[in-house]
Amino acid sequence: xxxxxxxxxxxxxxxxxxxxxxxxVVSSVFTAFTSLMMLYFSFIxxxxxxxxxxxxxxxxxxxxxxxxxxxxxQEEDAVNTPERSxxxxxxxxxxxxxxxxxxxxxxxxxxxxxxxxxxxxxxxFLSGIAYSTNPLSIIGIPRLKDIFLVKxxxxxxxxxxxxxxxxxxxxxxxxxxxFIFPFFFxxxxxxxxxxxxxxxxxxxxxxxxxxxxxxxxxxxxxxLLTIQFLLVVWxxxxxxxxxxxxxxxxxxxxxxxxxxxxxxxxxxxSEMSWDILLEGEWVLMGVGAWIYLVLSFNVxxx
Numbered sequence: 001x002x003x004x005x006x007x008x009x010x011x012x013x014x015x016x017x018x019x020x021x022x023x024x025v026v027s028s029v030f031t032a033f034t035s036l037m038m039l040y041f042s043f044i045x046x047x048x049x050x051x052x053x054x055x056x057x058x059x060x061x062x063x064x065x066x067x068x069x070x071x072x073x074q075e076e077d078a079v080n081t082p083e084r085s086x087x088x089x090x091x092x093x094x095x096x097x098x099x100x101x102x103x104x105x106x107x108x109x110x111x112x113x114x115x116x117x118x119x120x121x122x123x124x125f126l127s128g129i130a131y132s133t134n135p136l137s138i139i140g141i142p143r144l145k146d147i148f149l150v151k152x153x154x155x156x157x158x159x160x161x162x163x164x165x166x167x168x169x170x171x172x173x174x175x176x177x178x179f180i181f182p183f184f185f186x187x188x189x190x191x192x193x194x195x196x197x198x199x200x201x202x203x204x205x206x207x208x209x210x211x212x213x214x215x216x217x218x219x220x221x222x223x224l225l226t227i228q229f230l231l232v233v234w235x236x237x238x239x240x241x242x243x244x245x246x247x248x249x250x251x252x253x254x255x256x257x258x259x260x261x262x263x264x265x266x267x268x269x270s271e272m273s274w275d276i277l278l279e280g281e282w283v284l285m286g287v288g289a290w291i292y293l294v295l296s297f298n299v300x301x302x
Contacts, residue, residue, distance in 0.1 A: 025275045026087045028070065032063035034279040037286030039163045042184070044289035045245055046176050048167045053113050058162060060106035061121050065128040065158075067099035078202075113169075120165050124158040131155070148209040152196070156189035179238035186231045190224050190256065191278045194263050198274050221264035228256050244296075248288045255281055 024030040036059045043050040070088050078085040088095060103125055110118035131144050131154050145151045164181040168174065196203065196210035197217055203210050212220045232253050235242075242249060259277055 021276070022083065026081075026084045028063050028066040030275060031066050031279055032059045034282045035059065035062040035159065035163070038159070038184070038282040039166060041282065041285045041289050042163045042180060043167045044293060045242060045249075046167045046171055046180060048170045051113065051166075051170075053109050054117060054166050057106040057109045057113075057117070057121055058166070060102040060109075061124050061162070062159075064099040064103040064106065065124050067095050067102075068128060069131075071096060071099075081199075116169055117166060120162060123161045127154050127158040146208055148214055149211070151208075151210065152189050152192045155192045156185045159188040160185035176238075176241055179234065179241065182234055183231065186227060186234075187252075187256070190227060190260065193220060193224060194260065194278055195274060196220075197263060217264055221260060224260045224264070225257070228253070228260060231256070245289070245292070248285060248292065251288070252281065252285060255284075 021030075024033075036055050039055055039058045040050055070084060071092055074085055074088055106121055107118050110121045131151065144154060160181050163184050164177060168177055171177070193211050197212045197220060200210070200212045200217065202208075203213050211223070215223070235249055235253065239246070259281075262277075263274065
């Protein structure tokens, strides 16, 4: 029997690590996972036992909202992130169905936990609808995304509400919320503006009034560094409440300064690096919090 030779062109294609990471980023799976890690970090810092159901709901909610946003922002994405636009093109119906199913599942899981949890999970959905669509056009109000500053505030508020108040459902002392909500709000606000720096070309062409479009990248950098400094001051004011997590929180502050300077100084960055370095911070923070818990448990048992 003769030997069968398979040419290189007919070999089965096996995706590499880069292909897998690219898929996770453009599909919003990575963003959803980072939101899960952000919520996990919030549980740990607030001293509350993480709830697996709530972690799952956070993943599903963020995946749903960002998938819907991709469907409504195809025009801008065609300029800013072509690979994202390519991923969506031709898959609109499937992605919309998956997004709706994800949100319904999240709400049902939230109801299992508590009605308040389900109510909190509605905030990103309602904000996302108002942000991405134009429900108020009949009374002359433009799409919220097109109003200066509103976009960044809505995104930051939606994330901060979920990651601060879902753990707070089990919190006895609400004092820590005075720090943790502004902390997450400012961090997400900064990240949102930095993504606007990446998208400044497409947003300018589509007349989307983001901060970098209106005041320029240089002034945006100065503004973000000032906001980051205010966050450091806020941490110092509440330092007594989070003495266990000094190292992690200080690392987050330093990391914030570094990526503001890095991404605002040059446009020569791969598209993937924005998602990995900005949103990936929460993966590092979550892992750091987990390591701290493990070490504390082991030391306590010695």
